[in-house]
Amino acid sequence: MDPSFLAVQALSGFASASSLFITACGLTLVFGVTRIVNFAHGSLYMIGAYTGATLVPRLLEWSYGPVPFWAGILASAVIVGLIGILIEVLLLRRIYGAPELFQLLATFGVVLVVQDLVVHVFGPQDILGPRAPGLRAPVEILGRRFPSYELVLIAAGPVVLGLVWLLLRKTRFGVLVRAATQDREMVSALGVNQALLFTGTLFLGAFLAGLGGALQVPRVAANTGMDLSVIAECFVVTVVGGMGSVPGAFLAALVIGQLQAFGILIFPKSTLVVVFLLMAAVLVVRPYGFFGRPEIIGGGHAVGIVSRAPSRATLPLTVALMILLAALPLVADAYLLKVAIEILVFGLFAFSLQLLIGVGGLVSFGHAAFFGLGAYGAALAVKWFGAPMEAALPLGLVLAALGAALIGAFVVRLSGIYLAMLTLAAAQILYAVAFQWVDVTGGDNGIVGVWPSPWANERTVYYLVTLVLTAGAALALMRIIDAPFGYSLRAMRDSEARAEAIGLHIRRHRWLAFTLAGAAAGLTGGLYAFSRGSVDPTLLGIPTSVDALTMLLLGGIQTITGPLVGAGVLHALRDQIMPLTDYWRLLLGLAIIAMVLIFPRGLVGTVQHWREVRA
Amino acid sequence: MSLLDVQGLGKSFGGVVAARNVRFGLDRGEMLALIGPNGAGKSTVFNMIGGQLPPDGGTVSLDGADITRLPPRERFRRGIGRTFQVAQAFLSMSVAENVQMALISHHGESRALWGPARTRHRDEALSLLERVGLAEAADRPCAALAYGDVKRVELAVALAGAPKLLLMDEPTAGMAPRERAALMDLTAEIAARDRIGVLFTEHDMDVVFGHADRVLVLVRGEIVAEGTADAIRENPRVREAYLGDAHALAAPGGARP
Numbered sequence: 001m002d003p004s005f006l007a008v009q010a011l012s013g014f015a016s017a018s019s020l021f022i023t024a025c026g027l028t029l030v031f032g033v034t035r036i037v038n039f040a041h042g043s044l045y046m047i048g049a050y051t052g053a054t055l056v057p058r059l060l061e062w063s064y065g066p067v068p069f070w071a072g073i074l075a076s077a078v079i080v081g082l083i084g085i086l087i088e089v090l091l092l093r094r095i096y097g098a099p100e101l102f103q104l105l106a107t108f109g110v111v112l113v114v115q116d117l118v119v120h121v122f123g124p125q126d127i128l129g130p131r132a133p134g135l136r137a138p139v140e141i142l143g144r145r146f147p148s149y150e151l152v153l154i155a156a157g158p159v160v161l162g163l164v165w166l167l168l169r170k171t172r173f174g175v176l177v178r179a180a181t182q183d184r185e186m187v188s189a190l191g192v193n194q195a196l197l198f199t200g201t202l203f204l205g206a207f208l209a210g211l212g213g214a215l216q217v218p219r220v221a222a223n224t225g226m227d228l229s230v231i232a233e234c235f236v237v238t239v240v241g242g243m244g245s246v247p248g249a250f251l252a253a254l255v256i257g258q259l260q261a262f263g264i265l266i267f268p269k270s271t272l273v274v275v276f277l278l279m280a281a282v283l284v285v286r287p288y289g290f291f292g293r294p295e296i297i298g299g300g301h302a303v304g305i306v307s308r309a310p311s312r313a314t315l316p317l318t319v320a321l322m323i324l325l326a327a328l329p330l331v332a333d334a335y336l337l338k339v340a341i342e343i344l345v346f347g348l349f350a351f352s353l354q355l356l357i358g359v360g361g362l363v364s365f366g367h368a369a370f371f372g373l374g375a376y377g378a379a380l381a382v383k384w385f386g387a388p389m390e391a392a393l394p395l396g397l398v399l400a401a402l403g404a405a406l407i408g409a410f411v412v413r414l415s416g417i418y419l420a421m422l423t424l425a426a427a428q429i430l431y432a433v434a435f436q437w438v439d440v441t442g443g444d445n446g447i448v449g450v451w452p453s454p455w456a457n458e459r460t461v462y463y464l465v466t467l468v469l470t471a472g473a474a475l476a477l478m479r480i481i482d483a484p485f486g487y488s489l490r491a492m493r494d495s496e497a498r499a500e501a502i503g504l505h506i507r508r509h510r511w512l513a514f515t516l517a518g519a520a521a522g523l524t525g526g527l528y529a530f531s532r533g534s535v536d537p538t539l540l541g542i543p544t545s546v547d548a549l550t551m552l553l554l555g556g557i558q559t560i561t562g563p564l565v566g567a568g569v570l571h572a573l574r575d576q577i578m579p580l581t582d583y584w585r586l587l588l589g590l591a592i593i594a595m596v597l598i599f600p601r602g603l604v605g606t607v608q609h610w611r612e613v614r615a
Numbered sequence: 616m617s618l619l620d621v622q623g624l625g626k627s628f629g630g631v632v633a634a635r636n637v638r639f640g641l642d643r644g645e646m647l648a649l650i651g652p653n654g655a656g657k658s659t660v661f662n663m664i665g666g667q668l669p670p671d672g673g674t675v676s677l678d679g680a681d682i683t684r685l686p687p688r689e690r691f692r693r694g695i696g697r698t699f700q701v702a703q704a705f706l707s708m709s710v711a712e713n714v715q716m717a718l719i720s721h722h723g724e725s726r727a728l729w730g731p732a733r734t735r736h737r738d739e740a741l742s743l744l745e746r747v748g749l750a751e752a753a754d755r756p757c758a759a760l761a762y763g764d765v766k767r768v769e770l771a772v773a774l775a776g777a778p779k780l781l782l783m784d785e786p787t788a789g790m791a792p793r794e795r796a797a798l799m800d801l802t803a804e805i806a807a808r809d810r811i812g813v814l815f816t817e818h819d820m821d822v823v824f825g826h827a828d829r830v831l832v833l834v835r836g837e838i839v840a841e842g843t844a845d846a847i848r849e850n851p852r853v854r855e856a857y858l859g860d861a862h863a864l865a866a867p868g869g870a871r872p
Contacts, residue, residue: 502776
């Protein structure tokens with residue numbers, strides 16, 4: 001292989017490592033002090049990029065030269081830092097004590113709000129920023145041209161590492177940050193002004209995210225997809241490096257940057273696959289990353305289903321509901337049936353997630369992976385093997401179950417926050433594969449022509465097929481939750497030490513739970529694909545995972561029927577409100593935040609609570 | 616052959632030696648107390664026998680079989696039940712379900728996907744609860760119990776595995792004095808009847824001298840004395856270890872300041 005090619009490839013690996021480190025360093029610092037994984041960190045990065053791409057050209061118009069350029073980059077970072085303070089004061093400060101699932105959901109609410117606000121403020125089109133003055137000409141390295149701006153980026157990573165190191169070692173603020181990272185309770189017992197410390201940390205973290213984003217301005221156009229793609233990479237960096245560890249983040253970013261640069265030689269279609277393999281390998285050997293400390297983060301106060309006396313009304317109510325649902329085609333028009341099919345599909349999708357979260361206490365943030373695998377499995381079977389629906393649906397289910405078994409084998413080694421982040425990263429990898437492997441998956445356009453067999457093609461028949469399959473699967477899952485297996489999962493959620501001491505094999509049970517939940521989600525994915533006639537990568541995206549989580553939250557995490565109700569209500573609301581507004585994501589984000597703050601029991605949970613209080 | 620045989624067990628954390636060449640045996644039906652000042656390494660030794668902590672060296676044998684490297688769940692299957700210093704129970708379940716869960720695991724049904732759990736082994740669970748005096752509370756949520764009662768639930772859960780050996784890490788910590796004696800009387804009675812060996816750590820000397828057949832004294836990771844309660848009370852090395860804290864070794868029922 002040509003050595004000059006290798007050198008240039010390595011250099012561009014260092015450049016992306018630097019950018020990644022600057023952003024991920026903010027995430028890990030904020031986590032270390034506040035113990036919150038700030039999902040909105042990627043949004044802050046995106047705001048940094050948009051602000052830079054808008055602000056820097058104005059400054060350059062006013063006076064062209066390196067000084068206004070770099071001043072503009074810094075100013076963008078400071079602006080983002082101030083937004084970070086706003087987020088801390090308005091939201092984070094209210095959820096420091098909440099279960100980690102709620103913290104993740106609330107900060108994801110911020111992601112949704114920011115997405116709409118960015119479009120509103122900066123417009124829907126991508127913004128390409130100016131090139132850096134004085135760094136426009138490429139340099140020659142071993143006879144190859146290399147952008148000189150990339151060299152500046154390569155230097156920026158170590159410079160930021162050095163500055164952060166000085167800040168942490170040489171200032172009182174830094175001492176407090178390090179102390180809080182080691183033992184937050186002790187720091188508060190010593191009388192440190194926590195509010196100020198946390199606000200300051202959020203400023204620093206957001207500043208770094210903004211800096212990371214603004215530094216991208218001359219390289220890539222600011223676009224609305226930046227937030228989620230960078231947050232997934234940041235999650236990988238912080239998990240591999242060890243949560244809360246700045247040197248760990250640096251080392252992990254270096255390794256990942258090089259892997260991405262050279263992974264292109266192995267998997268030209270998706271370098272992310274290589275990154276995922278690295279993460280899996282590291283976590284098998286060092287479950288807490290390079291420099292992470294073995295401690296359980298989150299998972300300490302899992303919320304979930306509790307035992308309730310069986311009610312005699314359950315059976316008649318279930319039968320009555322089934323009869324009503326089966327009779328729906330008699331009164332419903334085609335549109336209503338389409339909505340009903342989607343509600344059934346998403347109801348089971350959310351319910352399969354409940355097996356992991358509400359029963360097992362396993363906060364999976366990548367459930368879309370299994371939904372998407374089911375959908376793609378079915379669609380690929382149709383496209384490549386000409387399989388009929390009767391064969392394609394089970395194939396999708398099997399593919400999803402296999403994917404869940406594979407991903408589950410790694411994630412059951414983890415708990416709490418690590419598990420949430422790893423599941424999210426796994427789903428993002430699959431998303432990238434579906435997006436990039438155009439020859440097989442059709443890329444962005446997906447696969448079309450996924451229609452049911454002729455006998456089921458009529459809307460009413462397909463509705464009934466969906467009803468039978470989803471209701472059957474949901475009832476089976478309910479049995480499983482009530483059966484010893486479901487109780488064993490709950491036992492492990494309540495107390496791992498006790499569960500282990502009565503002979504339960506924790507990883508094996510959780511792995512089986514992942515496989516079962518994945519299979520059920522895969523069934524819903526296949527049904528969804530045939531109902532729409534097509535699949536595309538958004539089915540695997542983070543928003544799909546969050547849809548399921550929102551349905552759980554809305555219905556009530558501590559209830560068995562909550563997810564089903566939540567799916568119905570959310571879908572009906574979306575159907576009514578989305579056509580009326582350009583700000584659906586903003587509304588949804590605010591609604592999620594409001595639910596976490598004032599309505600954490602959910603609809604069904606609240607009704608149950610009222611009845612118990614009255615009794 | 617003794618039921619539990621510990622040979623040359625050692626563990627250090629960095630430079631701190633938490634246990635050094637610990638060796639002792641325990642017979643069926645015997646109540647053995649492991650005492651020592653704070654930081655002596657009691658919990659370390661305990662967790663190495665329970666399987667929560669791998670030892671640096673030495674062996675742990677149960678009924679002649681080497682179990683040194685087995686995880687806690689395998690030790691449960693071999694007949695070791697345990698309770699924790701801070702009671703660990705399944706707080707989302709009812710009292711009976713806690714015991715039923717242990718019975719389900721004992722019978723190897725924990726991965727059964729069909730058939731409700733709440734009806735399985737209920738009678739057996741109720742009779743275990745009867746033995747620890749919690750029959751009336753069977754259908755109450757475990758989270759609603761007083762702490763002392765949760766400790767009893769733990770005992771019933773530990774007994775559900777039909778253990779040969781019971782490990783109790785500070786069984787009476789956090790309980791009222793009268794409850795302490797009652798729980799230990801109950802434990803002694805069960806141990807005697809079912810020929811279960813009991814190893815327990817304890818800070819309350821009334822409990823130790825009132826219930827232990829034999830006492831081991833651990834100081835800085837080493838066993839410095841072993842013998843009956845009376846012999847230990849008179850042992851000068853033990854007195855030295857507790858450094859003037861003479862009241863800690865006063866006869867049970869004696870005047871306490």
